[in-house]
Amino acid sequence: MTTLRLEKIARDFSDGRQMRRVLLPTDLKLALGELTVLSGPSGSGKTTLLSIMGLVLRPSEGRMFLDTLEVTTLSDERAASVRLKKYGFVFQQPMLIEGLSVMENVLLAYGVQGGRLRADLRPKAEGILRTLGLDGTASMQPRLLSGGMKQRASIARALIKDPAILLCDEPTSALDAESGQAVMSILKRIALEEGRVVVVVSHDARVFPYADRLLKIENGAVVSDTRETYTAGRESP
């Protein structure tokens, strides 16, 4: 069972003249099967926290563990390999690579470090795309998809590796209400049914009802940590 544990994680940024602490020392433990929403106003430190959780930003202080492995001290190369094996990312913008088809974008998440792709990956990717309502889009170029479809394709890219941890940065902010709900329903299902750690950064209140756990961050500090009473068997909102 994969857990992500943060111990006194803090981050400073320099504006060129002085250091500014954007994330105060934070303790956090995230477990499988939960959709956690990080919420807070702009500049509160939620994206910084997400970036540190995703091993794309090093903390200035503190330690972070993925199960028993301390990941804060990993080299860039090793951190990349951990991201490849354990993490899935959904960004605010879908960030699909133009020129690659939808299928190739999905498979890239698996083959970004090179090597021959397993024969079963293509059927698996087709299955994920079908599940996300993207049947028939595999060979299409991303520019031909709507915003909602692109975001679902980016979720497919995150899921192809069966990541233990799925980190999503404002995944609904660029979408209309209907597409946003669809995406959140998918993320909720992934957390509950597939038993993954799902963390969603959002300041959109419409996302909160999907949260099993809601963390509010203000001025770099977690100011509230509330758990919803949904259970795995209960339908999402």
Place this chain on the structure above:
Amino acid sequence: MRSLTAFRMVVHDRSSTAGALLGVVAIVFLVGQQLSILFGLLNYMSVLVDHSGADAWIMSANLRNVDAGNLVSTRYLDRVIGLGEVEWAEPVLIGNGLFRTRDGSFESVRVVGTRRPRMAGGPWQFARADEGALLDLEAVTVDRLDLAKLGNPQLDQVTEIGDRQVRVGAVTEGVRAFQGTLVFASLDKVSEIARTPPGRYSAILVRFTANADPAATLARLRALLPECSVFSSQELSRLTRSYYVVNTGIGGSFGFSTVIAVLIGGVVISLTMYTSVLSRSRDFAVMRAIGGRRRDIAVVVISEALIIAGIGLFAGFLMLATLLNATGGSSIPSYFPAQVPPILAGGTLIVSLLGSLIALRVALKAEPASVFH
């Protein structure tokens, strides 16, 4: 997947791909064209030596190139002809004269006299008639590519060179020299035209027997004729080419234009790949975020450079081959030795990779954290 990604990026980013391709094609085509003319001229410089069929040339002492020798005496011919390692030795006389054209004007020509019946050092390729025509004392050859310059003389037409009557006996094909229009004639006729003293030649050509050791025979000839220059044909060819390349400024001129072509191509490749990668920075950051290492990004960028270089090399060589075919039978000197294309391709590949270094640097700077706004 990384190579496929690179290929897809190359295909998708058409404008920048076209720009980088232009750079590669410019290098291959411009440098290739420059080199073909340079090698064509180099061939012209030593054409008499290269097609002489001789193993050694005996010329006057302190020689700097095949065209700048003093006359040597026939007694040297007598000295070497009886050596066991010598299959044959033949004199060659080279002089200058004015060829009278049909309209009465004159054209400067370089006359080469060879001794009948072997005619060693004589013409080697014919468009009309053959070397048998030179058995006639009056006969001379003219080259097809020089016909217009010489007033389009016809076969058997009688004219003058250096106030001496000659008859056009044959038309050669591609027998031309760097130093001027080549006209072949008998040894006696050239002696008349150039007004050289009897028993004096420009060079003595020597052919070794099949079982002779070339190095040892050359050494023996040098020991036997200390007052002469004795060269193997390869040595004399190299000496002549080096002389003209250095002293006429051809080497510097071609070298400069080649460097400029490489620089222009390299800059075009560098700028277009830089622009392309800059516009893809976000994609490289995404690749880093989803698990790509810096070396994976490097593989994609270098693969892009290699794909563009590969396509550019193909297009460039195709254009170059078309040009060389089109100019093959013309008066433009062009020659492309077989070893040049691989060297040119390798050099272009290296310039393409160097051109992609700045782009690579930009790509490697893509931070995975930047994908989170």
